[in-house]
Amino acid sequence: MSTFRSELILEENPTKINKEAKIMSLGSGFSSLMDQNLRQYGLDITSNPFGRIYNPISLFHHIELLGRHAELDATMLTEYEGNWNHFQYDFLRKQSSEEELMENIKAQVQVMQENFKKQEFLMINLGTAYVFRHLESKKVVANCHKAPQELFEKELLTPDKILEAFRHIYPQLNHIKNIIFVLSPVMHTKDTITLNCVSKSVLRVAIHQIVNEFPEVKYFPAYELQISDLRDYRFYERDLLQPNDLAIEYITSKFNEAYFDSKLLEASRKMDDILQSLNNLPYNPQSRDYVFEVNQAISKLKGLDNYLDPRMAIEELEGKLKRD
Structure with a gap:
Protein backbone atom coordinates (compact mmCIF):
# COMPACT_ATOMS: atom_id res chain seq x y z
CA MET A 1 0.00 0.00 0.00
CA SER A 2 1.26 3.47 -0.86
CA THR A 3 2.25 5.81 1.93
CA PHE A 4 1.17 9.45 1.85
CA ARG A 5 3.87 11.04 3.96
CA SER A 6 7.57 10.68 4.69
CA GLU A 7 7.66 9.74 8.36
CA LEU A 8 10.86 10.64 10.16
CA ILE A 9 12.15 7.75 12.26
CA LEU A 10 14.38 8.87 15.12
CA GLU A 11 17.25 6.97 16.66
CA GLU A 12 17.06 6.52 20.42
CA ASN A 13 19.37 8.79 22.36
CA PRO A 14 21.95 6.71 24.29
CA THR A 15 21.73 9.00 27.34
CA LYS A 16 18.22 8.77 28.75
CA ILE A 17 16.10 11.18 30.77
CA ASN A 18 14.56 9.69 33.92
CA LYS A 19 12.48 11.01 36.81
CA GLU A 20 15.54 12.39 38.62
CA ALA A 21 17.06 14.19 35.62
CA LYS A 22 17.89 17.88 35.89
CA ILE A 23 17.34 19.78 32.67
CA MET A 24 18.01 23.35 31.59
CA SER A 25 16.34 24.72 28.49
CA LEU A 26 17.43 27.92 26.75
CA GLY A 27 16.23 29.54 23.59
CA SER A 28 13.38 30.77 21.46
CA GLY A 29 9.65 30.82 22.11
CA PHE A 30 9.32 27.29 20.74
CA SER A 31 11.40 26.06 23.69
CA SER A 32 8.54 26.88 26.08
CA LEU A 33 6.32 24.42 24.20
CA MET A 34 8.96 21.72 24.43
CA ASP A 35 9.51 22.53 28.10
CA GLN A 36 5.82 22.22 28.95
CA ASN A 37 5.93 18.64 27.70
CA LEU A 38 8.64 17.84 30.26
CA ARG A 39 7.06 19.87 33.03
CA GLN A 40 3.70 18.08 32.81
CA TYR A 41 5.43 14.88 33.94
CA GLY A 42 6.99 16.65 36.91
CA LEU A 43 10.53 16.69 35.54
CA ASP A 44 12.99 19.16 37.03
CA ILE A 45 13.42 21.72 34.25
CA THR A 46 14.80 25.25 34.40
CA SER A 47 13.39 27.17 31.47
CA ASN A 48 14.82 30.38 29.96
CA PRO A 49 16.00 32.05 33.20
CA PHE A 50 17.01 35.18 31.24
CA GLY A 51 13.98 35.29 28.97
CA ARG A 52 13.45 34.04 25.45
CA ILE A 53 16.57 34.32 23.33
CA TYR A 54 16.43 33.60 19.60
CA ASN A 55 19.95 33.88 18.21
CA PRO A 56 22.88 31.55 19.03
CA ILE A 57 25.41 34.26 19.90
CA SER A 58 23.25 35.67 22.71
CA LEU A 59 22.40 32.17 23.88
CA PHE A 60 26.04 31.17 24.08
CA HIS A 61 26.81 34.42 25.93
CA HIS A 62 24.29 33.42 28.61
CA ILE A 63 25.78 29.94 28.88
CA GLU A 64 29.22 31.51 29.28
CA LEU A 65 27.83 33.76 32.02
CA LEU A 66 26.36 30.74 33.83
CA GLY A 67 29.67 28.90 33.73
CA ARG A 68 31.90 31.62 35.12
CA HIS A 69 31.77 34.78 37.22
CA ALA A 70 31.79 37.82 34.97
CA GLU A 71 30.99 41.49 35.35
CA LEU A 72 27.73 42.63 33.79
CA ASP A 73 28.12 45.18 31.02
CA ALA A 74 26.48 48.37 32.28
CA THR A 75 26.99 50.06 28.90
CA MET A 76 24.23 47.84 27.47
CA LEU A 77 21.48 49.40 29.59
CA THR A 78 18.58 51.11 27.83
CA GLU A 79 15.50 53.04 28.93
CA TYR A 80 12.11 53.22 27.18
CA GLU A 81 9.10 55.05 28.63
CA GLY A 82 10.52 54.86 32.16
CA ASN A 83 11.28 51.15 31.95
CA TRP A 84 14.92 50.03 32.12
CA ASN A 85 16.21 46.98 30.26
CA HIS A 86 19.50 45.39 29.24
CA PHE A 87 20.23 44.60 25.59
CA GLN A 88 21.59 41.16 26.48
CA TYR A 89 18.53 40.04 28.46
CA ASP A 90 14.83 39.63 27.82
CA PHE A 91 13.11 40.37 31.12
CA LEU A 92 9.40 41.08 30.93
CA ARG A 93 9.15 42.57 34.43
CA LYS A 94 9.37 46.38 34.56
CA GLN A 95 12.49 47.86 36.16
CA SER A 96 12.12 51.47 37.28
CA SER A 97 15.83 52.33 37.59
CA GLU A 98 19.28 51.29 36.40
CA GLU A 99 20.20 50.17 39.90
CA GLU A 100 17.10 48.01 40.30
CA LEU A 101 17.70 46.35 36.94
CA MET A 102 21.37 45.60 37.59
CA GLU A 103 20.67 44.23 41.06
CA ASN A 104 17.92 41.97 39.73
CA ILE A 105 20.12 40.68 36.91
CA LYS A 106 23.02 40.01 39.30
CA ALA A 107 20.74 38.17 41.72
CA GLN A 108 19.27 36.04 38.92
CA VAL A 109 22.72 35.25 37.53
CA GLN A 110 24.03 34.15 40.94
CA VAL A 111 21.07 31.83 41.51
CA MET A 112 21.34 30.37 38.01
CA GLN A 113 25.11 29.84 38.28
CA GLU A 114 24.53 27.51 41.23
CA ASN A 115 21.62 25.89 39.42
CA PHE A 116 23.72 25.37 36.29
CA LYS A 117 26.31 23.30 38.17
CA LYS A 118 23.65 20.66 38.91
CA GLN A 119 22.31 20.30 35.38
CA GLU A 120 22.67 17.02 33.46
CA PHE A 121 20.87 17.92 30.24
CA LEU A 122 21.07 21.19 28.33
CA MET A 123 18.56 21.95 25.57
CA ILE A 124 19.51 24.78 23.20
CA ASN A 125 16.67 25.94 20.97
CA LEU A 126 17.71 28.19 18.08
CA GLY A 127 15.26 30.47 16.28
CA THR A 128 17.13 32.74 13.88
CA ALA A 129 20.58 33.36 12.42
CA TYR A 130 19.82 37.06 12.02
CA VAL A 131 21.24 39.25 14.77
CA PHE A 132 21.27 42.93 15.67
CA ARG A 133 24.64 44.37 16.58
CA HIS A 134 24.79 47.38 18.88
CA LEU A 135 26.90 49.86 16.92
CA GLU A 136 28.46 51.61 19.91
CA SER A 137 29.53 48.47 21.78
CA LYS A 138 29.91 46.24 18.67
CA LYS A 139 28.08 43.50 20.60
CA VAL A 140 25.22 41.29 19.45
CA VAL A 141 22.06 42.00 21.45
CA ALA A 142 19.43 39.54 22.62
CA ASN A 143 16.62 42.11 22.50
CA CYS A 144 16.50 45.65 21.08
CA HIS A 145 13.88 46.70 23.67
CA LYS A 146 12.29 49.22 21.27
CA ALA A 147 15.45 51.31 21.13
CA PRO A 148 15.91 53.45 17.98
CA GLN A 149 16.73 51.34 14.94
CA GLU A 150 19.74 53.49 14.05
CA LEU A 151 21.54 52.14 17.15
CA PHE A 152 21.85 48.71 15.53
CA GLU A 153 23.08 46.95 12.44
CA LYS A 154 21.36 43.79 11.26
CA GLU A 155 23.54 40.95 10.04
CA LEU A 156 23.30 37.29 9.10
CA LEU A 157 25.55 34.93 11.03
CA THR A 158 27.53 32.24 9.24
CA PRO A 159 27.74 28.58 10.29
CA ASP A 160 31.45 29.04 10.99
CA LYS A 161 30.81 31.98 13.34
CA ILE A 162 28.24 29.94 15.24
CA LEU A 163 30.57 26.93 15.44
CA GLU A 164 33.43 29.11 16.70
CA ALA A 165 31.18 30.68 19.35
CA PHE A 166 30.16 27.22 20.57
CA ARG A 167 33.78 26.08 20.72
CA HIS A 168 34.47 29.05 22.98
CA ILE A 169 31.85 28.04 25.59
CA TYR A 170 32.22 24.27 25.29
CA PRO A 171 34.81 23.88 28.10
CA GLN A 172 32.20 25.16 30.55
CA LEU A 173 29.84 22.31 29.65
CA ASN A 174 31.97 19.35 30.76
CA HIS A 175 29.54 18.51 33.60
CA ILE A 176 26.60 18.18 31.19
CA LYS A 177 25.74 14.60 30.22
CA ASN A 178 23.92 15.51 27.04
CA ILE A 179 23.58 18.73 25.04
CA ILE A 180 20.54 18.75 22.77
CA PHE A 181 20.16 21.28 19.97
CA VAL A 182 16.70 22.04 18.59
CA LEU A 183 15.92 24.17 15.54
CA SER A 184 12.61 25.96 16.00
CA PRO A 185 10.08 25.27 13.22
CA VAL A 186 8.38 28.63 13.87
CA MET A 187 8.69 30.81 10.76
CA HIS A 188 10.19 34.30 11.12
CA THR A 189 8.42 36.03 8.23
CA LYS A 190 9.41 39.53 9.31
CA ASP A 191 12.61 38.64 7.47
CA THR A 192 10.41 37.47 4.55
CA ILE A 193 9.71 33.82 3.82
CA THR A 194 12.76 33.47 1.57
CA LEU A 195 15.16 34.96 4.12
CA ASN A 196 13.58 32.85 6.86
CA CYS A 197 14.67 29.83 4.80
CA VAL A 198 18.19 31.26 4.55
CA SER A 199 18.30 31.83 8.31
CA LYS A 200 17.07 28.34 9.16
CA SER A 201 19.56 26.85 6.70
CA VAL A 202 22.46 28.65 8.37
CA LEU A 203 21.37 27.36 11.78
CA ARG A 204 20.88 23.81 10.51
CA VAL A 205 24.34 23.70 8.92
CA ALA A 206 25.90 25.12 12.10
CA ILE A 207 24.17 22.51 14.26
CA HIS A 208 25.31 19.79 11.85
CA GLN A 209 28.92 20.96 12.19
CA ILE A 210 28.67 21.15 15.99
CA VAL A 211 27.17 17.65 16.28
CA ASN A 212 29.91 16.23 14.04
CA GLU A 213 32.67 17.83 16.10
CA PHE A 214 31.30 17.10 19.59
CA PRO A 215 30.02 13.51 20.01
CA GLU A 216 28.02 14.20 23.19
CA VAL A 217 26.03 16.90 21.39
CA LYS A 218 22.81 15.66 19.79
CA TYR A 219 20.20 17.16 17.49
CA PHE A 220 16.47 16.68 17.96
CA PRO A 221 14.81 17.31 14.58
CA ALA A 222 11.72 19.29 15.60
CA TYR A 223 12.18 21.41 12.47
CA GLU A 224 12.19 18.42 10.12
CA LEU A 225 9.27 16.80 11.94
CA GLN A 226 7.18 19.91 11.27
CA ILE A 227 8.43 20.84 7.80
CA SER A 228 9.14 17.46 6.18
CA ASP A 229 7.20 14.86 8.19
CA LEU A 230 3.88 16.60 8.95
CA ARG A 231 4.27 18.97 5.99
CA ASP A 232 0.76 20.45 5.94
CA TYR A 233 -0.80 23.77 6.95
CA ARG A 234 -3.40 21.93 9.03
CA PHE A 235 -0.59 21.47 11.56
CA TYR A 236 -0.15 25.23 11.98
CA GLU A 237 -1.95 27.87 13.99
CA ARG A 238 -4.20 30.36 12.18
CA ASP A 239 -1.20 32.66 11.69
CA LEU A 240 0.32 29.90 9.49
CA LEU A 241 3.65 30.43 11.24
CA GLN A 242 3.56 28.41 14.45
CA PRO A 243 2.91 24.70 15.02
CA ASN A 244 -0.53 24.04 16.49
CA ASP A 245 -1.38 21.80 19.44
CA LEU A 246 -1.64 18.69 17.26
CA ALA A 247 1.82 19.29 15.81
CA ILE A 248 3.31 20.00 19.24
CA GLU A 249 1.79 16.79 20.57
CA TYR A 250 3.34 14.83 17.69
CA ILE A 251 6.76 16.48 17.98
CA THR A 252 6.98 16.08 21.75
CA SER A 253 5.86 12.45 21.56
CA LYS A 254 8.79 11.82 19.21
CA PHE A 255 11.11 13.52 21.70
CA ASN A 256 9.80 11.35 24.53
CA GLU A 257 10.31 8.17 22.51
CA ALA A 258 13.90 9.09 21.75
CA TYR A 259 15.00 10.56 25.08
CA PHE A 260 12.90 9.11 27.94
Missing part, protein backbone atom coordinates in the same frame (compact mmCIF):
# COMPACT_ATOMS: atom_id res chain seq x y z
CA ASP A 261 14.07 5.93 29.64
CA SER A 262 11.69 2.98 29.35
CA LYS A 263 10.06 3.45 32.77
CA LEU A 264 9.44 7.16 32.31
CA LEU A 265 8.15 6.63 28.77
CA GLU A 266 5.69 3.93 29.86
CA ALA A 267 4.50 6.01 32.84
CA SER A 268 4.10 9.14 30.70
CA ARG A 269 1.92 7.24 28.23
CA LYS A 270 -0.22 5.87 31.05
CA MET A 271 -0.61 9.37 32.46
CA ASP A 272 -1.65 10.67 29.03
CA ASP A 273 -4.26 7.90 28.75
CA ILE A 274 -5.63 8.62 32.23
CA LEU A 275 -6.06 12.32 31.50
CA GLN A 276 -7.41 11.64 28.01
CA SER A 277 -10.14 9.42 29.48
CA LEU A 278 -11.52 12.43 31.36
CA ASN A 279 -11.79 14.64 28.28
CA ASN A 280 -15.12 13.17 27.20
CA LEU A 281 -16.54 13.36 30.72
CA PRO A 282 -19.11 16.21 31.05
CA TYR A 283 -17.79 18.75 33.56
CA ASN A 284 -20.07 18.67 36.61
CA PRO A 285 -18.35 18.76 40.02
CA GLN A 286 -21.76 18.23 41.67
CA SER A 287 -22.26 14.89 39.93
CA ARG A 288 -21.38 11.74 41.86
CA ASP A 289 -20.27 10.03 38.66
CA TYR A 290 -17.98 12.94 37.79
CA VAL A 291 -16.44 13.04 41.27
CA PHE A 292 -15.96 9.27 41.22
CA GLU A 293 -14.20 9.29 37.82
CA VAL A 294 -11.91 12.17 38.77
CA ASN A 295 -10.99 10.52 42.08
CA GLN A 296 -10.28 7.28 40.21
CA ALA A 297 -7.98 9.18 37.86
CA ILE A 298 -6.19 10.82 40.80
CA SER A 299 -5.67 7.41 42.41
CA LYS A 300 -4.20 6.02 39.18
CA LEU A 301 -1.89 9.02 38.81
CA LYS A 302 -0.59 8.52 42.34
CA GLY A 303 0.33 4.98 41.34
CA LEU A 304 2.80 6.36 38.79
CA ASP A 305 4.88 8.37 41.25
CA ASN A 306 7.79 5.91 41.23
CA TYR A 307 8.52 6.82 37.61
CA LEU A 308 7.37 10.44 37.25
CA ASP A 309 5.97 13.24 39.40
CA PRO A 310 2.21 13.55 38.81
CA ARG A 311 1.59 16.32 41.36
CA MET A 312 0.83 19.04 38.83
CA ALA A 313 -1.83 16.92 37.11
CA ILE A 314 -3.27 15.82 40.46
CA GLU A 315 -3.51 19.40 41.71
CA GLU A 316 -5.33 20.41 38.54
CA LEU A 317 -7.86 17.59 38.94
CA GLU A 318 -8.36 18.37 42.63
CA GLY A 319 -8.98 21.98 41.64
CA LYS A 320 -11.77 20.87 39.31
CA LEU A 321 -13.51 19.11 42.19
CA LYS A 322 -13.39 22.28 44.32
CA ARG A 323 -14.94 24.58 41.71
CA ASP A 324 -18.56 25.50 42.12
